[in-house]
Amino acid sequence: MQAHFLIITGMSGAGKTQVIRTLEDLNFFCIDNLPAALIPKFAELCRQTSEQNVALVVDIRGGRFFDKLLKVLNEMEAGGQKYELIFLDASDSTLVRRYKETRRRHPLGAGTELLKSISNERELLKPLREKATRLIDTTNLATSQLKNLIFDLFSDSTQKERMNIIVRSFGFKHGLPMDSDMVLDVRFLPNPFYVEELRALTGNDKTVADFICRYPQTFQYLKLEEQLLDFLVPQYVSEGKSQLVISVGCTGGQHRSVFIANKLYDYLRTQGYNVEITHRDIPAK
Secondary structure (H helix, E strand, O other), X not given: OOOEEEEXXXXXXXXXXXXXXXHHHOOOEEEEOOOHHHHHHHHHHHHHHOOOEEEEEOOHHHHHHHHHHHHHHHHHHHOOOOOEEEEEEXXXXXXXXXXXXXXXXXXXXXXXXXXXXXXHHHHHHHHHHHHOOEEEEOOOOOHHHHHHHHHHHHOOOOOHHHOEEEEEEEEHHHOOOOOOOEEEEOOOOOOHHHOHHHOOOOOOOHHHHHHHOOOHHHHHHHHHHHHHHHHXXXXXXXXXXXXEEEEEEEOOOOOHHXXXXXXXXXXXXXXXXXXXXXXXXXXXX
C-alpha cells in the first residue's frame, strides 16, 4: 500500500471529522487540530519512526496558528517533503443546514451571523482551496457516501473486505451479548445436551455436528440464513458500516449455537468477507 501524508482542511461543517474517523478505520495515524507550525516537526518524526500513513486535520479552529499553514506548506515543498492537501467544501446552504442540525457555533461565529461567518471562512481559505491536491465537495454526499469515497481513495481492500464481521456463539442463559447487531436464536434445533455421550462435548466436535445434521430443519435453516445474509450484508457494506456482529444463541452456548456459528463463518468466508469467529461460552482450555 502506498504511504500517505495527508493534511486535511476545508470549510467548517464540510465533513472533516467523518473523514478522519474513516481514515482511523483504515489504520491511519490521525491528529485533529494540529497547529500548523508543528507539521514539519511531526513530519520529521514520522520519517524517523517509519510511520506509513498519517492524516492531520488543520483548520480555522487553530486561530492565529492556522494563519501559518500556507507558509508551512511552501516550506515543506521547498524541503522535498511530500504531502497531499485535501480540501473539503460544501455549499453555503448545506453548511447552514448542518450547523442548524447540530446547534453548534461556527468557529468564527462570536457576535457574527452564521452566513457571514461562513463567508469570512471561505475567503480566508481561498488560497488553500486553490492549492489543494484533492477537492471533495460534500454538498450532496451522505455520511456513508463520504466514507465509501475515502475508502476508495485510500484503501487497497475490496468492498467486501471493508467491513469486519464477527460471528459469535453464546448461551441465552448467560445473557445476550451487548454489542450484537444481529441475534439468531437456534434453540428450536434438537439439543445434543440431552444425549449423555454428547453432553460434555461442543459444537466443534464431529459427533455433535453429525447429531445436529441428522435433522432436515438444520439444513433448511442454514439455507434461509445464507439467503438472508446474501441480502443484508451487502446493504451494511454499502451503508458504510465498519463492523457487523452476528450472535448465534442456544440455551447454554455449547452445542447448537457453536455448530451454526461455524457454518455461517465458513459461508461468509467463501463469499469473500473478512470474518472472525468466537465462542463466548465455551470454557477456555
